[in-house]
Amino acid sequence: MAKRTLLKAINRSIILNVIKKHGPIARADIARLTKLSPATVTLQTAELIEDGLIYEKQEGDSRGGRPPILLALSTEAIYVLGVKLTESHATLALIDLQATIVAQRTFGLPSTHPIAVADLLTTETLSLLRAADIPRKHLVGCGVGMAGLIDSVNGICRMSPHTHWRDVPLAEYLEERLGCPVYLDNNVNTLTFLERLYGLGQHVDNFLVITIGLGIGMGIVCDGQVYRGASGSSGELGHTVIDPDGLPCSCGNRGCLETFVADPWLVYHARQAGLEVVTPEELTQLAQSGEPRAVDVFRRAGKVLGQSVANLINLFNPGMIIVSGEGVRAGDLLFDPMREAISRHAFSGLDKEVTLQIEPLLDESWARGAACLVLHKIFETSEFTQPTSIAE
Ligand SMILES: [Zn+2]
Structure with a gap:
């Protein structure tokens, strides 16, 4: 049976x-x-x-x-809710089965206390449903994406560097209030689900999503499935060690990849070089105008990033690598030296088999990605991967 x-x-x-x-x-x-x-x-x-x-x-x-x-x-009877949660604000998006956003809103969080956050998310969700004229029973599930170590099986935020949560069962809190299944995951994984279901990874069974910006994250798709590791913490690319004697990272270790490539560190290196910049945007503009010290900051970051990507190519032999996140604003300032380092360090021409995609991140992608935590449950059973005979 x-x-x-x-x-x-x-x-x-x-x-x-x-x-x-x-x-x-x-x-x-x-x-x-x-x-x-x-x-x-x-x-x-x-x-x-x-x-x-x-x-x-x-x-x-x-x-x-x-x-x-x-x-x-x-496109009418079933909706899912995608939530992007940060320490300061949340974005809600109501999404249909085609992953089209039908209504969305962004609001600030006056408190990061877990109960206060769950209460506010619920109030705002119900108000959004009313505004969009969607009956509550048509909401079949909710996906939440946030930074940090997430136990996606149990819907628990184990550790969030930004909200400082420890072992918060956010999915349970929201299920009680919203009355529908709620799934919680790391926001890089949510973006990976979006690429797999509706984006560049739809027809690629082995690919990586690397996000650069405030931190460095990675989503992994192996044989068509999102890989999470034994306890759901895979993909901490930003905290792989480049230089054990390097700068102290926020994680407590030294010389992590983030200390070379993440936005706050780019600004740090620029200031060390004597540039009066405060934001990564300012630094990017300076580099684009040809300021040699600013160009050099991106050149060194791109080189280190490329070495790491070459290591990933050697380890995973992916068919595609998607690089996304706020950090792609630097464009070829970062990616030219990255490509150079990849072709220098990749094993035996493996880099020639990888399609490298640089994808600017849209604000709405995070919330659409979070909704994909629910959508993928609808479209895929874990025992099933689509036979290639059906692929286009
Ligand atoms: Zn670190």
């Missing part, structure tokens, strides 16, 4: 993913693409319609025949 349930869940997931990728699509075409029997497709799609995940769309037929009935992802 359990086996039948699993088989059904897998078939349902396969069909839903085909509709996501190819919809609007006829039932006959779903059967052809999935190699499932027409009877199975009919049964499963009826259930998906009943659950509000898909709907029947009448397409006009210019040849005058009976218009074919096509199936498409629902």
Whole structure:
């Protein structure tokens, strides 16, 4: 019986993913693409319609025949909430199954006390639903992304460097208040889910997402699944050691990658070189205007970053590396020396097999990514990876 349930869940997931990728699509075409029997497709799609995940769309037929009935992802019956949480503010986004934002808002947090944060997120969510005229029962889940060490299995923030939380069961607090499942994860992982489900990583089964900015983070996708490590703490790229005798990092160690590449450290190095800059934006402008000391700060950062990326290429043999985050503002000032270091240090031409994508980070990407914590539960069962025969 359990086996039948699993088989059904897998078939349902396969069909839903085909509709996501190819919809609007006829039932006959779903059967052809999935190699499932027409009877199975009919049964499963009826259930998906009943659950509000898909709907029947009448397409006009210019040849005058009976218009074919096509199936498409629902954009009205089901919504998920994505939350980007920082120490000073939160962004909420209501998102449909296509990962399109239908309503969003950003507000400040007067207190970082966990209960106060949970209460405020709830009040603002209910108000956002009302403003968007979406009944509360149509909200099927909530995903929250935040910085720090997150136990995503239990929805607990183990340690947040910014809010100074220790072992806060935020998912439980929000579930009690919102009345729907809540998932919590590191915000780099949420961005990785977004790339996997709707972004550059949709058709790449092994890729890395590196975020640069205030800190340095990494999301890992192996064989189509987001890899989290034994206790969910993988991807702490920013705290890999470059120089054991280097500068003291916020983590307590010395010479971490962050002390060479993260925004506050770029400013620090610039000031050490005698430049009167306060923000990374100012430093970037100076470098763009050709100030040699500012250019040199980015050159050294890019070189160290490139060495680290070459190590990652040697370790993971990824098909793609996506570099994103606020730090991409520096552009080729950072990435030219990075590329140079990659080709110097990557093993035996492995770098030639990697597509390097530099992607400016949109503000809304974090909240859309957080919503993907829920969306991926809808589209994927953990036992299932999409067979390549279905890929385009
Ligand atoms: Zn560190």
